[in-house]
Structure formats: C-alpha cells, structure tokens
Amino acid sequence: MKSIVIRQPNELVIEEREIPTPGEGEVRVKVKLAGICGSDSHIYRGHNPFAKYPRVIGHEFFGLIDAVGEGVSKQRIGERVSVDPVISCGHCYPCSVGKPNVCTSLVVLGVHRDGGFSEYAVVPARNAWHIPDSIEDKHAVMVEPFTIAANVTGQAKPTAQDVALIYGAGPMGLVTIQALKGVYNVSQVIVTDRIPERLAMAERSGADMTINNGERSLQEALEEKGIKPTLIIDAACHPSILQEAVNLASPAGRIVLMGFSTEPSQVAQQGITGKELTVYSTRLNANKFPVVIGWLEKGLIDPDKLITHVMDYHLVGEAIEVFEKDQKRCCKVLLTFAE
Ligand code: NAI
Ligand code: MN
Ligand code: ZN
Numbered sequence: 001m002k003s004i005v006i007r008q009p010n011e012l013v014i015e016e017r018e019i020p021t022p023g024e025g026e027v028r029v030k031v032k033l034a035g036i037c038g039s040d041s042h043i044y045r046g047h048n049p050f051a052k053y054p055r056v057i058g059h060e061f062f063g064l065i066d067a068v069g070e071g072v073s074k075q076r077i078g079e080r081v082s083v084d085p086v087i088s089c090g091h092c093y094p095c096s097v098g099k100p101n102v103c104t105s106l107v108v109l110g111v112h113r114d115g116g117f118s119e120y121a122v123v124p125a126r127n128a129w130h131i132p133d134s135i136e137d138k139h140a141v142m143v144e145p146f147t148i149a150a151n152v153t154g155q156a157k158p159t160a161q162d163v164a165l166i167y168g169a170g171p172m173g174l175v176t177i178q179a180l181k182g183v184y185n186v187s188q189v190i191v192t193d194r195i196p197e198r199l200a201m202a203e204r205s206g207a208d209m210t211i212n213n214g215e216r217s218l219q220e221a222l223e224e225k226g227i228k229p230t231l232i233i234d235a236a237c238h239p240s241i242l243q244e245a246v247n248l249a250s251p252a253g254r255i256v257l258m259g260f261s262t263e264p265s266q267v268a269q270q271g272i273t274g275k276e277l278t279v280y281s282t283r284l285n286a287n288k289f290p291v292v293i294g295w296l297e298k299g300l301i302d303p304d305k306l307i308t309h310v311m312d313y314h315l316v317g318e319a320i321e322v323f324e325k326d327q328k329r330c331c332k333v334l335l336t337f338a339e
Contacts, residue, residue, distance in 0.1 A: 004117035004316050007054045009046025012317055020122040022069035027125045029081060033141040034116045034313070035060035036323050036333040037171070043111065044320060050111050059085035059109050061116030062141040063337075065128060072125045081128040082143040083116060084289045085109035101151070101284040108284065117316065119337055129289040135296045138310075141334060142303035145171055146292040147285035148258075149179035154288065155280040156231055156254050158184040165222075165229035165248065166191045166207075168236030169198035171331055172258060174205045174306050176233055181206035182300040190227065192218050193236070197328040205305050222248060234258055239265040242279075246271035254278045309333040 005015045022028045040057045042048040065079045087107040088100030095103050109115045109123060131140040149172075158164065164186050166173050173191060180186040191202040194214030202210050211221045222229070228250035234241045237259025245255045246267055255277060272279065295301045311319045313335040323333045 001119035002313075003056045003114070003119070004058065004313065005054050005056055006044050006051075009053070010044070012044055012320070014314065014316070017118075019120050022067055022072070022122045024070040025072060025125055026069040026122050027065045027072055027076060027081075027128050028067040029061070029063040029083060029116075029121050029123060029128060030066040031061050031063040031116055031119060031121055031337045033062045033137055033337070034058045034335045035141050035145065036319060036335065037145065039111065040117075041320055041324050048111065050108070052112070055110070056114035056116075056118050056121075057110050058115040058117030059111065060141060060144040061121065062131070062137060062143075063121075066120070068125065076125070076128075079128075080131040080133075080137075080140065082131055082140045082289065082293075083109065083121070083123050084127045084129060084147075084285070085111075085115065085144065086284050086286075087113070087124060087127060099286050101286045117313065117335065129293060131293065132297060135293070138307060138334065139296050139303045142306065142332070143289060143292045143296070144285075145306070145332070146175050146179070146295065146301060146303070147288035148172055148282070149175040150288035150291045150295075151282045151285045152176055152233060152256050152258070153179050153184060154286065154291075155282055156233070156256050158186050158231055160185045160187055162186045162231045163188045163227060163229050163250070164190065164231040164233065165245075166202075167193075167232070167234045167241055167245075169193040169195070169202040169207075169210075170235065170327075171306060173198075173233075173235040174201060174331065175301075176235055177202055177205045177207050178301045178305070179295075182302075183295055186231075188227075190222075190229065195327055201305070201331060218244070219248060229253060232256070237261060239263040241265075243267045243271070246275075246277060249275060249277055251275040252277075254280060256280045256282055258282055303332075306332040307334060311335060313337050 088103035199210040
C-alpha cells in the first residue's frame with residue numbers, strides 16, 4: 001500500500017509499505033477520503049512539538065472497514081466509518097471525568113501514531129464510528145473538524161440568548177459558526193478576521209455580522225453598535241487576543257481559548273474577576289463523534305461550505321502548499337484515495 005510519510009521535517013514522500021494487520025480490538029480501514037488540517041502542515045514543517053518522525057500524517061479520515069482483529073465482530077467488515085483520532089486509556093483521572101482528549105497517556109492518530117493519509121490504516125475498533133448511509137462520504141470525512149466545534153460548545157453551552165464573537169474565520173472559526181447558528185440557534189454571531197475572502201466564507205457559514213479588524217478597531221466597531229459579546233471564542237489564537245476579549249466581554253460572559261501558543265498572554269485579573277468571566281480551554285474532542293454524526297443526520301451543519309478543493313492523494317505535496325499559501329481561496333482540502 002501507499003502511505004504519505006513525513007520522514008523528517010520538510011521531507012514528504014509517498015512510500016510503499018506493507019498492508020498492516022489489525023491486532024486484538026482493532027479494525028483496518030480502507031481509506032477513501034482524508035482532510036488536510038493545519039496540524040498536518042505543522043508536522044510536515046517541523047512545528048509540532050508532539051510529533052515523532054517518520055510519521056504517516058492525517059487525523060481526519062473516512063473509509064470502509066475491510067478487516068477486523070480478534071474480539072471484533074466480523075459483521076463490521078464493509079462498514080462505513082469515520083475515525084476519531086483520540087486514543088485514550090479509559091482509567092486515568094481525565095478519562096474518568098469524561099475528558100479522554102487530555103488522557104495522561106493520550107495518543108493522537110497522525111501525530112503520536114501513524115494516521116490516515118494512507119491507503120489503509122489500523123485503528124482501535126471503538127475509534128471507528130459508524131456512518132449512516134444518509135451521510136455522504138464528503139460529509140463523513142468532515143466529522144473530525146466539527147468535533148472541535150462540538151467540544152467548544154460542550155464547554156461553553158451556548159444559548160439562543162448569547163451574542164457570540166468569534167476571532168478567526170479559518171476552518172476552526174467556520175465550524176464554530178455553523179455549530180452556534182445551526183445547532184444552538186445563537187441569536188447573533190459576529191466574526192472578525194483580517195482577510196475579506198475569509199469573512200465572506202464566514203457569512204456563507206451563517207455569521208450575522210463580520211468585522212475586518214485589520215481595517216478598523218474591533219472595539220470601536222462593537223461599541224458603535226452597543227454590542228457586548230456574552231460568548232467569545234478565540235479561533236485565531238494570538239496571545240494578545242485574551243486581554244482584548246476580556247475587555248470586550250459582557251459581565252458574566254464566557255471566553256473559550258483554542259490556541260497552543262507558548263508565548264504568554266498578558267491579562268489583568270481584575271478584568272476577569274470584575275465581570276466574573278469564565279475562561280474555558282478546549283483541545284481536540286471528548287467523545288464528540290456521535291454528537292457530530294447526529295448533527296449531520298439532522299442536517300444542522302453543512303460541511304460543503306468549507307470544502308474548497310478535492311485532490312488525488314498523489315498530489316498531496318501541491319495540496320498542502322495550496323492549503324498553506326492560499327488562505328484567500330482555500331479552506332478545507334480533501335484527498336481522495338484510489339478504489
Ligand atoms: P487558520 O490559520 O486557517 O485560521 C486562523 C484565522 O485567524 C485566519 O483566517 C487569520 O487571518 C485569522 N487571524 C489571525 N490573527 C487574527 C487576529 N488577531 N484577529 C482576527 N483574526 C485573526 O487556522 P484554523 O485551522 O482555523 O485553526 C485556528 C487555530 O485553532 C490555530 O491556531 C490552531 O492551532 C487552533 N486549533 C486548535 C484546536 C484545539 O483543539 N484547541 C484544534 C484545531 C486547531
Ligand atoms: Mn483537524
Ligand atoms: Zn486516560
């Protein structure tokens with residue numbers, strides 16, 4: 001089989017490897033579609049501190065189960081599945097409180113262990129989630145990015161009363177808009193970014209208002225309209241955003257952080273306590289695959305609004321380049337694997 005391997009930073013090869021055999025409790029997935037995410041590019045460029053090389057990247061993938069290991073029902077062969085990349089131990093403290101995404105021995109497919117940019121991938125059977133026939137392949141491969149939004153909303157518990165402000169209209173901002181509008185009926189979702197094309201995508205994903213904070217002050221734009229956001233989500237992830245979010249938030253508001261910057265954010269405590277703000281963080285997803293599959297079945301979200309490119313996996317090098325360089329036109333790039 002062919003696998004897309006990052007041998008070391010900046011060295012991507014399509015390698016011939018032996019088709020793996022599923023072990024106990026595992027299934028083998030014949031991959032049909034996979035999505036490119038920022039973290040794939042970070043591993044490729046050597047910017048992910050968790051990655052070990054060589055590594056088969058890819059943590060967003062969909063396919064068919066074509067073999068099962070011991071202890072897994074043979075009836076699962078032929079099943080359409082999307083794979084949750086989060087592998088957890090099930091018994092540590094975070095696992096016991098429902099946060100397998102921060103398991104003390106967390107393994108993420110495509111990061112710590114070989115992932116889905118491959119003709120076949122062996123994964124734990126319980127990570128392979130059944131996709132009902134009513135959900136098309138192109139939507140099934142988008143479950144993982146939407147689980148990030150499901151994790152955000154699982155923390156912040158939006159209500160229709162909320163006025164939400166989202167920083168960043170990249171893939172993560174867009175999935176969050178769709179969850180807030182489509183699933184939680186949040187009355188007003190405002191999105192800020194510096195790239196007009198991305199703000200246009202935010203509108204297509206359901207944003208009620210967009211503000212280009214490269215052109216004008218966000219604070220002024222909000223004050224002009226008397227808006228005090230009750231829920232702020234940082235999907236742009238610059239360390240300076242936290243203090244601004246604290247300033248902009250309504251008393252009793254919530255802020256959700258998604259970034260992994262190692263630079264400190266300067267923030268005055270009084271800004272937080274004076275309004276009794278709640279600051280949440282979110283990482284990957286905690287058992288959110290069934291949640292998002294439910295959203296798709298009910299038609300509450302539309303992954304098509306994010307998919308801008310579909311390319312053959314042989315073109316992965318070009319695909320990652322388009323993804324990295326063309327933020328104006330490119331959002332989600334899918335790779336197709338041969339039948
Ligand atoms: P992206 O880079 O495609 O999008 C970020 C967007 O933010 C860009 O459109 C950019 O123009 C905009 N932006 C940058 N600085 C800004 C500012 N000061 N104000 C307003 N807009 C600004 O990235 P993507 O894939 O959407 O991911 C966003 C962030 O989320 C990344 O930092 C990524 O590391 C993080 N992330 C976190 C996850 C988690 O589980 N916590 C999961 C996936 C991504
Ligand atoms: Mn992803
Ligand atoms: Zn654990």
